Amino acid sequence: MKRTLGTCYYPEHWPSDIWAEDARRMAEAGLTWVRIGEFAWSRIEPTPDALTWDWLDQAIETLGQAGLKVVLGTPTATPPKWVLDKHPDMLAVDDQGRPRKFGSRRHYCFSHAGYLEECRRIVGLVAERYGQNPHVAAWQTDNEYGCHDTTLSYSDAARQGFRGWLREQFSAQGQNDGIAALNAAWGNVFWSMEYNDFDDIDLPNLTVTDPNPSHVLAFHRYTSDQVVAFNRAQVEIIRAHSQAPVTHNYMGRITDFDHFKVGADLDIASWDSYPLGFLEDRVGASVEQQRKFANQGHPDFQAFHHDLYRAVGRGRWWVMEQQPGPVNWAPYNPSPLPGMVRLWSWEAFAHGAEAVCYFRWRQAPFAQEQMHAGMLRPDSVDAPAIHEARQVADELKQAPEVQMVQASVALIFDYDADWAWSVQPQGVGLSYFGLIFDHYRALRRAGISVDILPAHCRDFSGYDLVLAPGMMHMPGDLKQALTGGNAQVLIGPRSAARDANMSIPVPLPPAFPGLDVTVSRVETLRPDQPVALTSGGAITGYLEELEGTADIITQTTTGSAVAMRAGPVTYMGGWGDDAALDVLISDLCTRAGLATMALPDGVRIRDTATERFWFNYNAEPIATEAGVLPAAGVLRVELT
Template sequence: MQRSLGTCYYPEHWDEDLWHQDARQMVEAGLSWVRIGEFAWKRMEPDEGKFEFEWLDKAIDILGQAGLKVVLGTPTATPPKWVVDKYPDMLARDENGSLRKFGSRRHYCFSHMGYLEQCRDIVTRLAKRYGNNPYVAAWQTDNEYGCHNTSISYSAVARDGFCAWLRTVFRGKNNDGDIAALNRAWGNVFWSMEYDSFEDIDLPNLTVTEANPAHVLAFRRYSSKKVVEFNRAQVDIIRQYCDTPIAHNYMGRITDFDHFEVGKDLDIASWDSYPLGFLEDRVGASKQEQIDFSLQGHPDFQAFHHDLYRAVGKGRWWVMEQQPGPVNWAPYNPAPSPGMVRLWTWEAFAHGAEVVCYFRWRQASFAQEHMHAGLLRPDNPPAPARTEVQQVKSELSDAIDIIKDKARIALILDYDSDAMWSIQLQGKSL
């Protein structure tokens, strides 16, 4: 297996005068892959039906002619304001019923059919235009499903979709829904919770005390299914125009949708590996472990996710975003110890990764992630990680190949079981 390196690049953030220089320096740094496009919907379609792809044409040509292979992302994680204005009810609501407004990213509800059609349109136009482009060597659907707690929405459209889905699950003899069967399955005789129709069923939030666990689990299953369907819609469109491999970049410790079901439609699983950021905000490490691993990340967390996504990808997996330095989004954001970026890269390769891409090429000089490190400083000098990346590149030719074999021991991750652990809370010692 040939291992290679890459980076994430945002040509729309920089003057075109820099694009040639950036492409040349990426190659000089030993990079082979570059991901672009996943947050650029507004630049692709500034107003509904008005498309401006010429800048993207130029960026792909410059990168490709320099010898880089492009991963083209669909931009559906960042719908522009005009899309939200067209479909104001596409915005998700959190468990408390609060609107999740425009102004960052992932501001959509998976259940909204109008938004899904809008996504189909932009993905179709991208696939038609770039499906046969020789420089586009892979695709990425959307970006980080579930990040920022966005798999599950408590919106009105989610409620309508949930009720319709329940009718198909409990379809009855005449396929028109059997509400009595649902009441029996959920044990709704308890606390006099029996429903008279599917339309009576609300979402399992804002109840006085805990909602029925069966109700919550059913909504988790429905929400997972909507993620799968959303991803599949994009994959089906791309496959009409090319046979280029398609990936999605999953996150760490997000289990409110079934990654294996999403992965069935993809060629490659990838994930975004942020060892220091994750240590602070999702590993569940003790205070002492956070101190002990503060500059390198928890090795078990990284190893688990490498193996998880190798399984989700049916043997083919990448790291689409590798932390190259301090991040901006964790409670504390230290710089990794010298050599850790190299170590994280080799750890991924040892677990069978085909590609490791670093996020990002150049540190942004504005907006939410302007304190997130890259391989270059905002004013272009190399950041410390770039030296480590070049060292990895120099070592790749001498690295032994990974022998693919079946292990004697397997780990099982069951998403329903994980859901029940969160729905029916247990003691900390368990």
């Protein structure tokens, strides 16, 4: 498929007399796409119902005339002040009970019916006006759902919504007595937490000590469903007026709502990739790695999200915002190493991105992001990013095709499991995302290209190896699907450890068909107490005690079973460190008939249908079997 580039533009930030020159320069730089409009509500509707379309009409026309395709965003992430005046209780409430005020963005609660109605109205107006505009070639709903911790809200609206949602969930199960079903499913008899009515149920914040994990998990699920419904409402309205595809721009490592369920209503998934900002504020890398890759970004974090959003988009995905230079929001905001903007772009294409858009066209001299670099400086002079974008554009002209192919290895990512771990980490710092990313990194170190799969996947045909570590609730049909194929399967730690409502099932976990392994006890470990394995590496953080007749394939140096196997299913009863995961992945790949490599630190590959891409995230050249990779180097080698 042909790959394209784009940028994010805010015509409302600039005098209209420079729009045409901006558009010309975008086209000249080789860009195809220009995203606009997603924060412009106050210009579209400055006061209640006073619509001012002329500027937007003109902006779209100007861009279109330059040959650019417009991605038009709905402006619902930034309702103007007068919307809040109409709906004073539309603000999300934080877990400390404080309404989150106007003055930045994302100041709304997903559960607020009045605000949802306002969104339907404005999206309808925008879609009606531009749904058939020939220059509007794609749509974006809202902006970065969940960013700034805006998914969970402890508002009155959320409380009412949660009660209704629970009533619906449990009334089905409990026939005439839904609340009894809920009490039983959650074990509310514990500590006399039993409710007599759904209206007794409060949100699980500010409790004296931990609330019931079933209660918290249900609130996560409820909240995720509100995001899905909020997004779906917009998509349905856009589709009623336009044939253009609809996307939403997700973020990195935001797991508060189910991206797959939101994605099911989209045509294309997209995400906003800030490698340097993320390395500082969310990757979770060691201090040494943070220092080493401070100007390059983590070698695996973007790749992981590329694979994730390829799955969310069912094959179609973009980078909607690509970091072009220093940003303004991380603890420290260094400059990218020369070449990295190009490398990041190619890493995205190698994973199947249809488009990479640089955020933003011109650095804004005002407001919150004035220190966020753009492709142009505030004085309109070319910034470094535009030079690298031009190089990518040139390279794309020569070789625009990148063909995706199903990978041999699949890794399940389950948002519900992430919530379950967050509700019950059992040890400081233990998270599902961390566990999955550790496995992903091990696969990348071994030179393996990976497909990420959603939790609802039941067809694993074509995969030689499927990994589902840490997936706390595994429905019976998933267990069947995993064991029914030809793939090697890795589960554990904590896989299938809970029933659908966050209780421990009996028989004890994992209760996997054909695998006589029982987790008889669980412990979590201090970071300074790794448990060494005979096969190399160690267990850190999370360790299970295993019983059963399956083969022991890994043990601690004191003789306890850590990994056990029967047929194609391997159960790993602990969180391996990098060395332990290297051994485990190597072993599984060998059994799956897959070749592995031992890539140098910072060097990564990605295979497409016809090519192998080499990436060097290091600040110095590295010799590889494909030749010497320059610092920040990209190499594209045909597969033979």
